[in-house]
Amino acid sequence: MSAVPASAAPGAPTLEVRNLRTHFLTRAGVVKAVDDVSFTVRSGKVLGLVGESGSGKSVTGFSILGLVDPPGRIVGGQILFKGQDLATLSEEAMRKLRGNRIAMIFQDPMMTLNPVLRIDTQMIETVLAHARVSREEARQRARDALGQVGIASPDERLRSYPHQFSGGMRQRVAIAIALLHKPDVIVADEPTTALDVTIQGQILAEAQKLCAQTGTALVWITHDLSVVAGLADDIAVMYAGKVVENGPVEQVLDAPLHPYTLGLIGSVPSRNRRGEPLRQIPGMTPSMLNLPAGCAFRARCPRAEARCAEPPPFAEYRPGRFARCIHPHEEAVAA
Amino acid sequence: MSAVLEAPRAAAQGSVPIIELRGVSKRFSNPLDFAGRLVKRLGVKVREDVVHAVDGVDLSVRKGEVVGLVGESGCGKSTLGRMVAGIMPPSDGQVVWRGQDLTKLSGADAKRAKLRTQMIFQDPYASLNPRLKVAEIVGEAPQYHGLVPRGGLEAYVDDQLRRAGLDPSLKRRYPHQFSGGQRQRIGIARALAVQPDFLVCDEAVAALDVSIQAQILNLFMKLRRELDLTYLFISHDLGVVEHLSDRVVIMYLGRVVEEAPSEEVFARPNHPYTRALLAEVPRIEARKRVFAGVQGEIPSPLNPPSGCHFHPRCPFAFDRCRAERPALKQVAPGHRSACHLNDAA
Numbered sequence: 001m002s003a004v005p006a007s008a009a010p011g012a013p014t015l016e017v018r019n020l021r022t023h024f025l026t027r028a029g030v031v032k033a034v035d036d037v038s039f040t041v042r043s044g045k046v047l048g049l050v051g052e053s054g055s056g057k058s059v060t061g062f063s064i065l066g067l068v069d070p071p072g073r074i075v076g077g078q079i080l081f082k083g084q085d086l087a088t089l090s091e092e093a094m095r096k097l098r099g100n101r102i103a104m105i106f107q108d109p110m111m112t113l114n115p116v117l118r119i120d121t122q123m124i125e126t127v128l129a130h131a132r133v134s135r136e137e138a139r140q141r142a143r144d145a146l147g148q149v150g151i152a153s154p155d156e157r158l159r160s161y162p163h164q165f166s167g168g169m170r171q172r173v174a175i176a177i178a179l180l181h182k183p184d185v186i187v188a189d190e191p192t193t194a195l196d197v198t199i200q201g202q203i204l205a206e207a208q209k210l211c212a213q214t215g216t217a218l219v220w221i222t223h224d225l226s227v228v229a230g231l232a233d234d235i236a237v238m239y240a241g242k243v244v245e246n247g248p249v250e251q252v253l254d255a256p257l258h259p260y261t262l263g264l265i266g267s268v269p270s271r272n273r274r275g276e277p278l279r280q281i282p283g284m285t286p287s288m289l290n291l292p293a294g295c296a297f298r299a300r301c302p303r304a305e306a307r308c309a310e311p312p313p314f315a316e317y318r319p320g321r322f323a324r325c326i327h328p329h330e331e332a333v334a335a
Numbered sequence: 336m337s338a339v340l341e342a343p344r345a346a347a348q349g350s351v352p353i354i355e356l357r358g359v360s361k362r363f364s365n366p367l368d369f370a371g372r373l374v375k376r377l378g379v380k381v382r383e384d385v386v387h388a389v390d391g392v393d394l395s396v397r398k399g400e401v402v403g404l405v406g407e408s409g410c411g412k413s414t415l416g417r418m419v420a421g422i423m424p425p426s427d428g429q430v431v432w433r434g435q436d437l438t439k440l441s442g443a444d445a446k447r448a449k450l451r452t453q454m455i456f457q458d459p460y461a462s463l464n465p466r467l468k469v470a471e472i473v474g475e476a477p478q479y480h481g482l483v484p485r486g487g488l489e490a491y492v493d494d495q496l497r498r499a500g501l502d503p504s505l506k507r508r509y510p511h512q513f514s515g516g517q518r519q520r521i522g523i524a525r526a527l528a529v530q531p532d533f534l535v536c537d538e539a540v541a542a543l544d545v546s547i548q549a550q551i552l553n554l555f556m557k558l559r560r561e562l563d564l565t566y567l568f569i570s571h572d573l574g575v576v577e578h579l580s581d582r583v584v585i586m587y588l589g590r591v592v593e594e595a596p597s598e599e600v601f602a603r604p605n606h607p608y609t610r611a612l613l614a615e616v617p618r619i620e621a622r623k624r625v626f627a628g629v630q631g632e633i634p635s636p637l638n639p640p641s642g643c644h645f646h647p648r649c650p651f652a653f654d655r656c657r658a659e660r661p662a663l664k665q666v667a668p669g670h671r672s673a674c675h676l677n678d679a680a
Contacts, residue, residue, distance in 0.1 A: 052544040053515075166632055167408075196407035197571065198629040201615035205626040223544060226574070226617035230624040250622050267549035268619050269578035274597070277556060278549040278578070284514055285544075 012083070013040035014217040015064070015185045020077035020087075022056075022063045031288045033059040033072070035241040036314070039234075041185070041217040046207070048228030048249065049221045050264075051238035054285055057221045060238070061187045063087075064219070065104050066094040081185065100130040103178035107190035109170035112177060113162040119146075119173060120158040126180050145176040149206050168199035175206065179214075186210075187219045192227065204231055225268060229253055237261050240286060240296035243314070247321040257317055257328035259301045295325070303327050351434065352395035353533055353565050354419055354452070359428035361389040361414050386636045388414040390589035391428070393663070396533070401559065401566040403580030403597070405573060405612075409636055411589040413537050416569045420454040420535040421445075450480060453526035457538035459518030463510040469496070469521055470506040477528045492528070498561075499524035500554055516547035523554065533565045540575060552579060573616045577601055582669075585609050588636055588644040591663060595670035605672035608645045643675065651676055 022034035034056045041047045051057040062068050064079055066086060079086040081102065086094065106112055114122055123142035124135060131138070139158070146154035149172040162170060171191060178186055188207070192200040208231065211218050222228060228235055229249065236246040237258065245258040256262045265271060266279035283300040286292060292299060294309040301308070307326055314324045364385045367375065375381050389411040396402050396419075406412045417423040418430055421437055430437040432448045440448055456462035463472055474492045477483050483491045493503035499520040510518055519539065526534060536555070540548045552575065558564055570576050576583055576597075583600045585593045585608070593606040604610045611629040631648040634640055640647050646656040653675070661673040 052546060168632065196633065197573070197612055197615050198407060198633070200617075201626050201629060204617075208626055224617065225545070226619045226621075229619045230617050230621045230626065253619060253622075264545055265619065267546050269549075269552070269574040270618060270620070272578060274578055275556075277553045280549040280553055281546040284516060284547065 013080075014043050014082060015219070016040045016078075016080040017060070017064065018078040018080065020060065020063060020079060021075045022059050022068055022072060023075045024072045026071055029289050032241050032291070033288060034063060037077070037236075037238070037241075037243050038314070039236045039243065039246055041219055041234075043184070043217050044211050044215040045233045046211055046218045046220055046231055048232030048235040049219055049238065050223065050225060050228055050235060052223055052264075052285055054240075054288060055238040056241040057238050058189050061104065061189045061219065061221050064185075064187055065098055065102060066091075067098075067104075096130070099126060099183075100181045101183050102185045102187070103181070103183040105171075105174055105178050105186060105188040105191045107193055109167070109174040110162065112174040113170060115162050118159055118161055123158070123177060123180065126177055130181055141180060142176075145179050146173070148179060149173075149176045150202065151176070168195050168202065171195060171199075171203060172206070175203070179210070182214055183216060185217045185219070187221070189221045190223070191220075193222070193224070200227075207231065225253070225264060226270075237264070240291055241288065242296065242324060243322075244297070244325070245321075245323045247318075251318075251321060255329070257321060257323035258297075258325045259303050259329065260297045262329055263300075351398070352431075353398045353433060354567075355395040355431040356392055356415075356419065356425075357429045357431065359389060359392050359394075359415070359418060359425045359430060360387065361411070361418060361423070362387055362426045384637055387589050387639065388636065389418070389425075392586075392589075392591050394419075394584060394591065394594075396565060396567055398532075398565055399563060400582060401568055401580045403576035403583045404567060404569045404586065405571065405576050405583060406586035407571060407633055409588070409633060410586040411636075412569050412586050415586070416454070416535045416537045416567060419567055420452050421449045422454065446480075450529050451531050452533045452535065453529060453531040454535045454537065455519075455522050455526050455539045457541050459515055459522055459542065460510075462522055463518060463525075465510055468507055468509055469501075469513075472510070472521060473506075473524050473528050476525070477530075480529060482529060495524045495528045496521075498527065498558070500550075514547075515543055516550060519543060519551055520554070523551075523558070527558070527562070532563070533567070535567045535569070537569045538571070539568075541570065541572065548575070555579065573612065574618075585612070588634065588639050590644060591673065592645065593670075593672045594663065595667075595672075599667065599670050603667070603670075605666050605670065605677070606645075606674050607649045607651055607676075609672075611648075643673070 018038050020034055020037045024031040024033055037060050039047060049057050063074055068074060074087050120139060120142060124138040127138035127141050143154045143158060146157060151157050151172055165173060192203050195203065210216055220232060232249050235249045235252045236243045239260050245252060245261045252261060253265060256265060263281040267281060269278060272278050281300055286296055295312050298304040298308040312324050312326045314322055316322050317328050362385050364383045367383055371381050392415060404412050418425050424438060437448060470492050473495050474488050477491060478488055492506060496503045496506060501517060501520050540551050543551060568579055580597045583595060583597050584591055587608050593609045604613055615629060629648055642658050643656045643661050646652040655675050661675045663671045663673045664677060666672050666677055
């Protein structure tokens, strides 16, 4: 386990998630959407949280923000923000942090924006919720934030309604709102998935600039390994509610330890020779309601053996390289 | 190149196009409402909003070929796919199917032509009737069109499902009982059940997870070999298109801007838009790269820029680009591009 001592000393991680467990207590049974997730993000760094649908990556993001609704509940683990455990904070204390020190960007910007209010109303409201400033100064901050994310003529655009923006522009507005209080942590949940390639490039450029300039720690949740390859410093791969592998991006992608990571990288079309069958992971993701005991990946894993029926430990195989597998790949993959 | 693809590709050389579009356009308009018609009658100049979804496109697909159609949202690629599949008539131009104009075919012939071209849709949740069982979804069309003998339907449906990689014992289930990848397989089984030779796949893998996407792409390639299928593969994902296609067509705001064999377009892109698009594609090989982003927004197709549609975002634009629409011209064998820069050079 990544046992870094928690302290607010310089160089300590801005956000550290330790053994987080978020379960949904449904009538059909307990869904362990997030079950033992640990990672750390430092100031100015980007962590790519990668997984397929249903792997629990979004629920991890919601847990950090304290946005898990019943029947979901954080049942274990710690979310240390500058040494303070968010999982134990009261709703009132969390409200003071959320949108202020910790912000979130959603996949669909219309989840952030109210369709019947003008952009300025919404942005000024966000500023005034956490800062004692005049309305005029709040407007000024809103305008600066819009300019920062590359929106032309921000004064004019402030007076528009969300429907008057294109998809890419709306996402920029959502990012601008997240930036209003210069947060220490931003959790971005698939923010470019719905966007076109050229617009995605623009948003990724803004995200990079932001981390470098303001020192914000960014958690970038995505299913797209190619985006993470270009953007992130570290990567955590999730499967069936657990982090199965993490480490620095180039090490994880060039020399994956876990068979699932290897399979995921292998199924990316550009990693295969043109026209030849893609290397595929057989089978499909297991239902979260009745996960097999032991390693959840073992039914799809080419290396599975009898020992895999025991839960594999999340162990450090190389310095800074953790994996949840008893027989990790030792050698680098041929590109 | 793998040996498995040599055969269909050799067959593709010089054969008759299975489908050919000649100057095809599609316009959608929003008719004036009562007040609009009233003020028009009073002499005020009001115009209907017209969207040129597809604007004068020539395209031909030869037998056995996989043509990838790439573009960003709103570029008209889905509209083009629907016209190719014959489920949407063009406003202008001709859709020629095996040498016959599709719009001029009469009843039985038109039906036969349409059956031979089938479509696979993006959303496996919306494209299957939730109230029908899988056996009915797959079996309805072949039964209606008399493609199976009486009493043979059961076995026929089983074969179709097996071919698409589904267990026939699941055929009494409803679509909601399947995962996304399995639903896409049901869609494929349904399309193949009427024995088409041409499939239009509209973002057929866009909604799927990476590992499932690989399974479905492999299925498409297997079916191509087994059934000698021809594909028009519409996607915004250049990685998928590069992997699958023999030839790539790139669209921007309703027009084809570049068309070339797959290797050629990825090795030597000609049009500035294609180059920008290729530069922006995130690649797993690239580490900690600096993203730049193409300047500007995709313009509204309601009011597209004059001349070359790409000129407001193009770093090389000059006066002629603003005034004159560039024609698709050959820049290398089999490689055509619509850019004025090629004349200047």
